[in-house]
Amino acid sequence: MRLRLSDENAAFRDQLREFFNTRVPDEIRRTVAAQGHLSRDQLVASQQVLNAAGLAVPHWPVEWGGRDWTELQRQIWHEELTRAYVPPPLPFNANMVGPVIATFGSQEQKERFLPATANLDIWWSQGFSEPDAGSDLASLRTTAVRDGDEWVVNGQKTWTTLGQYGEWIFCLVRTDPDAPKKQMGISFLLVDMTTPGLEVRPIQLIDGGYEVNEVWFTDVRVPAGNLVGERGHGWDYAKFLLGNERVGVAPVGATKRVLTDAKGWAASVGLLTDPLVAARFVELENELLALELTALRVAANSADGKADPASSVLKLRGTQLQQEVSELAMDLAGPAAAASFAGDGSTAPGWARAATPVYLNLRKASIYSGSNEIQRQIIARTILGL
Numbered sequence: 001m002r003l004r005l006s007d008e009n010a011a012f013r014d015q016l017r018e019f020f021n022t023r024v025p026d027e028i029r030r031t032v033a034a035q036g037h038l039s040r041d042q043l044v045a046s047q048q049v050l051n052a053a054g055l056a057v058p059h060w061p062v063e064w065g066g067r068d069w070t071e072l073q074r075q076i077w078h079e080e081l082t083r084a085y086v087p088p089p090l091p092f093n094a095n096m097v098g099p100v101i102a103t104f105g106s107q108e109q110k111e112r113f114l115p116a117t118a119n120l121d122i123w124w125s126q127g128f129s130e131p132d133a134g135s136d137l138a139s140l141r142t143t144a145v146r147d148g149d150e151w152v153v154n155g156q157k158t159w160t161t162l163g164q165y166g167e168w169i170f171c172l173v174r175t176d177p178d179a180p181k182k183q184m185g186i187s188f189l190l191v192d193m194t195t196p197g198l199e200v201r202p203i204q205l206i207d208g209g210y211e212v213n214e215v216w217f218t219d220v221r222v223p224a225g226n227l228v229g230e231r232g233h234g235w236d237y238a239k240f241l242l243g244n245e246r247v248g249v250a251p252v253g254a255t256k257r258v259l260t261d262a263k264g265w266a267a268s269v270g271l272l273t274d275p276l277v278a279a280r281f282v283e284l285e286n287e288l289l290a291l292e293l294t295a296l297r298v299a300a301n302s303a304d305g306k307a308d309p310a311s312s313v314l315k316l317r318g319t320q321l322q323q324e325v326s327e328l329a330m331d332l333a334g335p336a337a338a339a340s341f342a343g344d345g346s347t348a349p350g351w352a353r354a355a356t357p358v359y360l361n362l363r364k365a366s367i368y369s370g371s372n373e374i375q376r377q378i379i380a381r382t383i384l385g386l
Helices: 007-022 027-032 040-052 071-083 091-104 107-118 234-248 252-268 275-300 312-340 352-367 372-383
Strands: 124-127 143-147 151-157 168-174 186-194 200-201 212-223
Touching: 007 071, 027 040, 027 168, 040 312, 071 252, 091 107, 091 124, 091 186, 091 234, 091 252, 151 168, 151 186, 168 234, 186 212, 212 372, 234 275, 252 275, 252 312, 252 352, 275 312, 312 352
Parallel strands: 124 168
Antiparallel strands: 143 151, 151 212, 168 186, 200 212
């Protein structure tokens, strides 16, 4: 089965394809194609190219840089972006805090933060998970106590992705420890990461990188005006944010692109004609087509600031397929997959050296944005009515 576009949408796709392949610096796209680590400067440069053309935050309100596109056009945008090896706009900015501020923030917050957030003039970090509050996020313990015109924040956040680059962090904090339900005592706070008392500590991952961090707050003073929306409604804003995030964590285009690349890798080591290998490719291609259709359905049914409950299906299956494709790449590499940290002088091809670190890094995919176990609970409750 193939999705067939109207002439208008096909022309729209072709325009985007030309832009992504000609306007984003080749050096950035080559890094993505080689599954390398993009630097902070590369990520900023890429997003600023997109933003200058009005292509960084198309799902935002038009007055803040969005485009009045259909859901199908947004899907085409994402597909062509990833197909061209262009890094997607920083999710903490584009898919998380930006939509929250645009929907629930004050006019002053919108004017202050949204243009800089879209252009990546501010690098946002996400301060949600804590050592004892991951999947059970409502159990968070980081507190914010009102003191005059300020909030005083104490506590710890962990697994803060790319927090070493962060300039501001959006946090869930407990502002009412006596609320009848733990979800009711949480607020959404914006914190300048240069504020005294805030410390970022890196965590080394199994793939050897330093992608995540701990963030410590010791009597960090935050202006009262940095509270988003109403006090005690942070849980509502977090659910809104996570609904947006789950749509984005099923990277259909990127996973399809890696699978296409893997066919070339399989051919290079003489495995593409193996019937068992071919069967794995066919199965994954069919699963990705089903995932793409699910993504379109979720986008079409998301309205009024609320994600369709099927976004949990998208997150669950999307991250599983990411992991399955990475496992296939590692299997294709065979013994060369052991050359994970070999230098450029290695005789192992670059894709084989990257296979194991990518496989290991993607083990996290079934945990972040709400673990897959939590997604199954959401599916059972909201879709199946169990």
